[in-house]
Amino acid sequence: MATTKKIYDQFLERTHELFTLQSIGAVLHWDKETFMPKKGIETRASQLQLLSGLSHDYLTNPKLGELIEQLSEPQHAKNLSDTEQVNVREMKRAYERSIKIPKKLSQEISHINTMATEAWIEARKNDRFQDVAPWLEKIVALNRQYAKCLGFKNDYDALLDGYEPQATTAELKPLFEKLRKELVPLVPWAMEKCEKFKPLRFATKFPIEKQTTLEKILLEKIGFDLDCGRLDISTHPFCTSFSGDVRITTRYQEENFCKSLLSVFHEGGHGLYEQGFLPQHKNTPMAEAASFGVHESQSRFWENIIGRSRPFWKYFTPIAKKYFPEVLAHVTDDQLFHYVNQVRPGFIRVDADEVTYNLHILLRFEIEQELINNGLKIADLPEIWNSKMKAYLGITPPNNKLGVLQDIHWYSGGIGYFATYTLGNLYSAQWYQQMHKELPDVEKQIAQGEFLNILGWLRKNIHSKGQYYPAAKLCETVTKEPLNEKHFLNYLKNKYETFN
Template sequence: MLQHPSVQALLEKLEKQHNLSSILNLLGWDEQVNLPPGGAEQRAQQMATLSEVHHQLASDPTVEPLLQKLESDWDTLTQQEQTVAKQTRRDYDRATRLPADYVAEKAKLDSQAYHAWVQARENDDFAAFAPYLKRQVDMSIQGAEFLGHGENPYDYLIDLFDPGMKAETIEGFFSTLKAELVPLSQAILGSPIKAKTERLRGFPVEKQEAFLKEVTKTLGFDYHRGRIDVAVHPFCSGNANDTRLTTRFNEDVPLDSLFSSIHETGHGLYEQGLPTNQLHNALGQAVGMGIHESQSRLWENQVSRSREFWQFFEPKYRETFPDQLAGLSSDDLYLAINAVTLCPIRVDSDEVTYNLHILLRFELEKKLIGGELDVDDLPAEWNRLSQEIIGLTPASDKEGVLQDVHWSGGMFGYFPSYCLGNMIAAQLWYKVLEEIPDLPNDFAEGKFDRLLTWLRDCIHQHGKLYDTQDLVTRVTGEPINPQHLIRYLKDRYMPLYQ
């Protein structure tokens, strides 16, 4: 399937590039999990040097004639060969049109800005982080200019995470969601039925860790090819052979580490399901972040917040935490798992209000990158929009504008992927239920392999063979449609909150 001599020649080059990028990735993981603060400056230099070497390989001039040959033979190529050529062209153009000193400077800034963010968040001191954020905004716009997208840098940034997606398309989805979800969340928040999450206190960290390992293993995460560690912000990195998940623990917020671990496990299951024999090229790599998020969301929400899931895991949960859960009925526990509350923190917020948090970030980064909002005015604008969209003003910047890691890494355009992921997850969920109507019964027996196999067949095995909209259409029969998410949220939450 990958036989064209020019593809074969490309694959050799791609293997070296991927080896280097996976080492960079590992250094990034280590930085967030293990690195002592004194090593931060050296790590920034290490990553800058390695990024330069990676950039040299990625901009190797002998790639251009190979790509040109493939482009002239286009109609004779298999779909797989076209996928590899298309992605390599994309990466090659990005590598050759970004100057080496820009790439090295960006890598160094990413590392420094991350540490500045950790510090600023801890001290609730936005002013200390602002200079780094300004440079990230400037460098993002500059990067788009180098790539010939100076006219619409935000579209370019979105495209980095979700190829083909545009701010305007996303805006359309969001206005549909906003019209339905604001009244839905208000109705739920106004309901006399309230979750008793404050009753969940004093869950020892070691026991939380053991329980979440059992859960994630049961869902299908392969610990022979992966691990989970503690970091400031939960994330998933690595690849199919070596998948690194992180989580964080708080004795008094046990559902946070459990569900964020399940979320990251969803990402990990996708990574582990990508074809390992194509690891170095587009056929062994994720489509984009929207599809990636759909996998994490599906496992986190549709699966792990379901009644059936808890029919199986509740007895084990009670066995692990008998004192902490004493006096809490099954219904109380289930309601706590599906609690809807007004919360300033995105990662702690529920499925219903979550999308409003994304809408807020989408508006802000669109203005930041579009030059309509100055970094110094960002905290005030965050608070103003938060009140308008979510219905609350955060008590501090730590709980507001400083809460997320993304912007410290210059990752503007990433947030919309979360919402795309929610929409795609709901759409996939109704499709799999159509094909396997008794699927939830599996969960009640602690079996998740039929779902995982379905996802492997429909999504994981294809790598980048189809782009986001094509893949969703191929699997579900229509492109992304926000109505599925609205239907799902109503199906789950309206009976709970009457």
């Protein structure tokens, strides 16, 4: 009879091979969004389709299932360490989801998602929803089919579970509704606070080369290791990682250096999480995020809690002035702080302020459920989108580029993802209130440009945990209470109360 160690070693070998294969796909995805020539899309789609099939074969291999089953038996499970049990638990979850999905469907999804993303880029640029609508029809149909294979009572929950394990719409709807009820009246209140300050307008442009240099300095300052990471440009900013090699991207506007700076903060937060997994857990679930919501909490923490804070701009304004002396010569840190915190309902989610941002997400969350569960027609999407924008934010997009075409997610197959952004906002505020208890001088540290203790707290409490805890359990373990909306709302109210 094989020993537990021998069985686990065989299990680990297969797990490492699977993760390595998936990282190859991540490299190809990164290249597709950054440097791949436009006409390489069909070849790249075929490459990714093949890799998707190979990954599916690895993950659904009966031998892997047999090893997982053996290690789950009491006589072997008792011999495993806590982290080894986590690896078995999470691989069992992945295995049991994957064996329900036909390989052909997995490959078709990969191919369609790749082709549709390229079509979206052109459709968005030319404001032609009709050009990408047929691709979106296919994506939604494939996602419905995928969800049916998984056998959840609620088809949308099957997709949501792929991003936020154990979360359900039945749990999220009441949480999001409480948030919405508080946010709607908070918007005009915060806008009134902001009206007391004259809008900041920059007289000249910010050269992209200088923005990039400044952002790399900032990344290193907050602890991002550029020796195992890099910063590039893409249409839609993102972060990806392949076993210790972390890539982040941004997009630039010469008229406004703050937008890219906050984008780099956001993606850098993702990157810090990826760089924070313990090296001994490489290529296992213990070196993976607890959930996409927890991952988003790291990006939102650095972008908003830190990057939009008054102490940060007290520290960072003198540094920014060295790179842009003419345009920022007479600009104060107080002006920049108010500038990045202006509340104004807008069309674009990624440009939204903290008060209105989650209303953008709730709109998408509701539409996704209609698409998957209730058969919402793709042709009706622009009208539904615009009507919800009017209801939630009081504005109507003048075109689809500023409306239903703005995000890459649906056009790359990411249906079910959007809720994780709001979860990330809620988690980030809850992490911060606990951090404040344990690091009472945290704002002083930020104002002095000292971020290592902040990163150390995140490393200890979140990054190093990998998938040890499910997201909800991680939150309760770290903050001593379940995830809720009150800390985020208090954070917003406390910030804008200072706008006097």
